[in-house]
Amino acid sequence: MIRILPKGSPLVPAVLKVLDGQDRDWSHNLVIFPGRRPAHFLRKALVDSVGGSCIGPVVWAVQDWIDALAREALQLAGRWLEPMDACAVLFEVHQELPHRYGADRFDRVERFLPLGFRLLDTLETLYLGDVTPEQLRRVLPEEPLADYYARFYAQLEAKAYWTRARRIRTVAEQMESIDLSRYDRIVLAGLYAFSAAEARLFRQVLAQPQAIGLFLDGPGLSAQLQRLGVDAIPERAKPATDPVVQVYRAPDRHGQVLMLAEKLQQQRGQQGPLDVNTVVVLPAADALFPVLYHALAALPEDESYNVSLGYPLDRAPVVSFLRLLGTLATTRTPDGSYATAAYLRFLLHPYTKNLRLGRHADVTRILMHTLEEALMPQGAGTLRLEALEQNAEIFQQAAARVASLDESVTPTALQDHLRTIHDRTIRRLMQATSLSDWAERAIQVIDYVAHHSTAPQHPYFRPFADCLVELLETLAHSLLGAVRFDNLGDYWRVFESALQRQRVPLAGTPLQGLQILGLLETRGLQFDTVYVLDVNEEVLPEAPDPDPFLPDTVRMQLGLETRSDAYQLTRYYFENLVQGAREVHLFYTEHPRQGERSRFVEQMLWQWQQQHGTLEEEPWVQSIGYHLDLSCTSPEPIAKTSEVLSILRALRYSPTLLDTYLTCPLQFYYRAVLNLREPETLAQEPDSKEIGRLVHRILQRYFKPLCGRPLQEADLDPQRLREIVEACFAEAYGDQRSADLQLLQERVQHWGEALLAYQRQQLREASPVIIQALEKKLQGTWQGVQLEGFADRIERRGDRLVVLDYKTGQPPALQLDVLDPTDRKTWARAIGSFQLPLYRLLVAQQDGLDVDRVEAAYVAYQNGTIGETSLRVEAPAQWEAVLQVLRLVLEEIQAPDIPFAPTDALEQACPHCPYRTCCGTQWVSA
Numbered sequence: 001m002i003r004i005l006p007k008g009s010p011l012v013p014a015v016l017k018v019l020d021g022q023d024r025d026w027s028h029n030l031v032i033f034p035g036r037r038p039a040h041f042l043r044k045a046l047v048d049s050v051g052g053s054c055i056g057p058v059v060w061a062v063q064d065w066i067d068a069l070a071r072e073a074l075q076l077a078g079r080w081l082e083p084m085d086a087c088a089v090l091f092e093v094h095q096e097l098p099h100r101y102g103a104d105r106f107d108r109v110e111r112f113l114p115l116g117f118r119l120l121d122t123l124e125t126l127y128l129g130d131v132t133p134e135q136l137r138r139v140l141p142e143e144p145l146a147d148y149y150a151r152f153y154a155q156l157e158a159k160a161y162w163t164r165a166r167r168i169r170t171v172a173e174q175m176e177s178i179d180l181s182r183y184d185r186i187v188l189a190g191l192y193a194f195s196a197a198e199a200r201l202f203r204q205v206l207a208q209p210q211a212i213g214l215f216l217d218g219p220g221l222s223a224q225l226q227r228l229g230v231d232a233i234p235e236r237a238k239p240a241t242d243p244v245v246q247v248y249r250a251p252d253r254h255g256q257v258l259m260l261a262e263k264l265q266q267q268r269g270q271q272g273p274l275d276v277n278t279v280v281v282l283p284a285a286d287a288l289f290p291v292l293y294h295a296l297a298a299l300p301e302d303e304s305y306n307v308s309l310g311y312p313l314d315r316a317p318v319v320s321f322l323r324l325l326g327t328l329a330t331t332r333t334p335d336g337s338y339a340t341a342a343y344l345r346f347l348l349h350p351y352t353k354n355l356r357l358g359r360h361a362d363v364t365r366i367l368m369h370t371l372e373e374a375l376m377p378q379g380a381g382t383l384r385l386e387a388l389e390q391n392a393e394i395f396q397q398a399a400a401r402v403a404s405l406d407e408s409v410t411p412t413a414l415q416d417h418l419r420t421i422h423d424r425t426i427r428r429l430m431q432a433t434s435l436s437d438w439a440e441r442a443i444q445v446i447d448y449v450a451h452h453s454t455a456p457q458h459p460y461f462r463p464f465a466d467c468l469v470e471l472l473e474t475l476a477h478s479l480l481g482a483v484r485f486d487n488l489g490d491y492w493r494v495f496e497s498a499l500q501r502q503r504v505p506l507a508g509t510p511l512q513g514l515q516i517l518g519l520l521e522t523r524g525l526q527f528d529t530v531y532v533l534d535v536n537e538e539v540l541p542e543a544p545d546p547d548p549f550l551p552d553t554v555r556m557q558l559g560l561e562t563r564s565d566a567y568q569l570t571r572y573y574f575e576n577l578v579q580g581a582r583e584v585h586l587f588y589t590e591h592p593r594q595g596e597r598s599r600f601v602e603q604m605l606w607q608w609q610q611q612h613g614t615l616e617e618e619p620w621v622q623s624i625g626y627h628l629d630l631s632c633t634s635p636e637p638i639a640k641t642s643e644v645l646s647i648l649r650a651l652r653y654s655p656t657l658l659d660t661y662l663t664c665p666l667q668f669y670y671r672a673v674l675n676l677r678e679p680e681t682l683a684q685e686p687d688s689k690e691i692g693r694l695v696h697r698i699l700q701r702y703f704k705p706l707c708g709r710p711l712q713e714a715d716l717d718p719q720r721l722r723e724i725v726e727a728c729f730a731e732a733y734g735d736q737r738s739a740d741l742q743l744l745q746e747r748v749q750h751w752g753e754a755l756l757a758y759q760r761q762q763l764r765e766a767s768p769v770i771i772q773a774l775e776k777k778l779q780g781t782w783q784g785v786q787l788e789g790f791a792d793r794i795e796r797r798g799d800r801l802v803v804l805d806y807k808t809g810q811p812p813a814l815q816l817d818v819l820d821p822t823d824r825k826t827w828a829r830a831i832g833s834f835q836l837p838l839y840r841l842l843v844a845q846q847d848g849l850d851v852d853r854v855e856a857a858y859v860a861y862q863n864g865t866i867g868e869t870s871l872r873v874e875a876p877a878q879w880e881a882v883l884q885v886l887r888l889v890l891e892e893i894q895a896p897d898i899p900f901a902p903t904d905a906l907e908q909a910c911p912h913c914p915y916r917t918c919c920g921t922q923w924v925s926a
């Protein structure tokens with residue numbers, strides 16, 4: 001029997017109605033749901049209906065049931081493969097094929113794996129779709145895909161290996177031999193979307209006399225049912241009223257979450273504690289923590305809630321901890337040194353710096369920060385763990401600091417503690433002898449952190465760590481377990497490949513409290529009140545990655561699922577969720593960089609507009625105006641005291657300070673007067689500042705031997721440059737560098753070669769060039785004010801001196817033709833930076849030259865070539881205007897009655913300002 005329930009109907013009560021129970025024994029019923037969660041609700045509904053405990057029906061999620069049949073009914077002999085194992089087999093196939101993807105590019109397993117996982121998905125889809133290699137060859141005659149397909153499944157069969165698709169197809173093929181007669185009732189409930197193999201399987205189940213198919217109506221259902229050979233008519237639409245739907249437009253995710261918090265509070269105020277009939281649906285799992293911290297934190301502490309969704313493992317903090325160890329490993333040199341920056345990043349991870357010494361985690365934090373202070377000046381250098389462990393001064397200093405907490409902690413205890421940390425983390429992983437050994441060692445590191453640091457106190461540490469350990473165990477026991485790599489970084493590459501698409505199944509307790517679910521977890525369930533976040537295109541519906549091996553046109557020819565089927569599937573679940581509710585709240589972000597609102601909202605809006613005969617969106621769509629609440633706190637100006645004025649008089653003014661003043665006088669105050677510095681941070685990869693420092697070091701080293709004599713074309717040697725680039729990168733990051741660093745090195749080399757080519761051209765076209773100075777500090781007094789600067793290079797070109805400043809990024813704009821000293825608004829835009837004017841002034845002063853004989857220019861790489869942007873000497877009127885502005889700025893800075901005011905352009909300046917917390921302008925966005 002087939003029943004098609006109206007869209008949004010409650011499925012669990014419908015299943016309960018068709019079960020065939022005797023007294024308290026319902027075990028002769030078999031129910032198959034699409035997922036695991038409805039089973040909890042069915043059992044509870046049954047207990048409520050019989051008024052006490054009973055022997056429940058046999059309930060399965062569809063995939064679990066098929067696996068159970070394969071294991072227990074068919075007793076498939078052989079090995080069940082994890083995706084990593086399947087990729088190992090696929091790699092063998094890949095190596096055997098004469099015509100293969102990427103020719104020799106993927107000839108090593110660690111390189112092959114990212115391709116292998118993607119290829120495996122495609123092959124499994126083909127296999128589930130009952131496609132034969134011959135059919136595939138006909139539609140893709142030039143591609144090697146059919147060869148991979150045929151050989152891969154032939155090998156699996158020969159070796160008795162079982163992938164998921166092989167298990168499903170085998171169960172479908174042998175379904176006739178499986179005896180289901182012990183069940184008085186078999187209910188397929190809420191299933192949707194069937195591959196060819198699954199359709200075959202369920203056709204046979206539905207052919208059983210005691211089988212009932214309960215389907216929920218919705219987009220695309222009739223096409224799905226045709227695959228099952230079912231031609232049924234939906235039951236008439238449910239008479240209940242349509243849900244009340246309200247849509248909220250927010251400027252960002254934060255706005256959505258704040259509004260959600262408000263709505264949950266309102267609902268709670270009206271109905272009391274939130275229960276299992278209310279759901280918050282998170283189509284994007286990364287919204288989970290903002291919701292937990294900002295929306296649910298407002299609920300009373302004793303009010304339970306349940307989280308069930310698949311959270312991406314690679315975003316878990318425990319994975320980032322392991323990744324830092326991986327990054328550190330890649331910087332290891334043959335002599336056992338590590339890049340200091342990578343070491344510090346590992347040391348300062350919350351899990352490392354909270355490893356306990358005795359009962360104290362704070363002692364470790366003090367030790368780590370003492371190490372940080374000692375190592376930070378080395379910046380991009382390298383270190384040896386053994387040398388650090390012998391540095392008595394650091395441990396003495398740390399022990400002195402710790403004394404206020406615990407006098408018994410000695411320098412020796414701290415030294416032993418650091419050595420233990422090194423032994424149980426870095427050294428443990430560096431000694432791996434095979435992939436299996438590496439994975440076991442990684443588990444030991446996680447275990448060490450779980451037992452000796454405060455990590456378990458972090459939310460969801462346990463499920464994240466458990467899932468990670470499970471993945472590492474899979475690696476340890478995989479068919480690739482015996483593989484050994486000479487390069488330690490390759491173990492991490494394999495790990496990263498395995499990590500992709502791995503989800504942590506946060507399972508929760510489904511029958512209690514407010515439900516926080518992913519969209520898939522709502523399948524087969526019904527809720528009175530539904531909140532859905534991120535109802536944006538590319539999130540809901542998600543934009544599936546195009547299949548690189550099987551484009552949609554080919555998939556259509558082969559009768560396989562296409563991307564439009566995937567959209568249809570999401571629409572089906574979404575519409576059933578919405579239609580089953582009484583009240584629905586949809587939140588989306590409207591922001592040019594964060595996509596558009598979902599097509600699902602557009603469609604609902606269109607229906608609403610038709611019903612109401614209007615093209616307006618309001619009041620159906622409400623704007624979340626939380627930014628209005630925040631617009632009240634523009635920072636207060638700060639007056640100049642006599643103390644401040646004397647600091648200002650004694651100050652040496654650099655271009656950076658003057659530029660800061662032009663950007664925002666208040667920012668200048670924090671920087672120059674209070675001397676608050678932006679904390680040095682160590683980014684995962686070198687940031688633009690670090691790249692700039694590196695390029696300057698390389699050029700300084702390259703040009704130093706060429707100073708003081710006429711530059712020759714022969715001096716401009718790309719090979720010597722390459723050697724210097726290599727040496728500087730090796731000093732900064734060690735010999736084993738990540739792919740990103742190698743790419744960066746290529747870019748720097750390219751930049752340097754472009755500079756040499758530019759110089760060569762200059763030598764051919766202009767007068768001789770003599771480099772006079774490199775990295776030269778400039779100082780002088782102008783109008784009674786001390787000025788200073790730092791020139792990258794000063795060279796003589798004929799009778800002129802040219803001061804050069806290298807820019808690896810965009811140089812400041814120079815538009816002197818729009819400069820009007822009487823109009824303050826033109827200053828920043830026209831001058832860009834005071835760098836070049838100050839260089840000109842100071843060099844002329846230091847060399848006793850007329851300023852007309854000094855030129856200053858930025859040397860920047862733009863659009864593939866090097867060019868100079870010069871502050872020219874040929875425009876004396878403009879130069880006078882620049883000096884006038886400089887004078888005005890210096891006077892204004894020192895004027896007692898002009899306070900340090902915040903900039904007028906908060907939106908432009910504040911988002912990039914390090915003093916936002918001082919000003920309270922974190923709310924300002926660009």
Ligand code: SF4
Nearest residue numbers: 664667902910913919
């Ligand atoms: S946050 Fe804004 S107002 Fe405050 S100092 Fe920085 S730029 Fe100026």
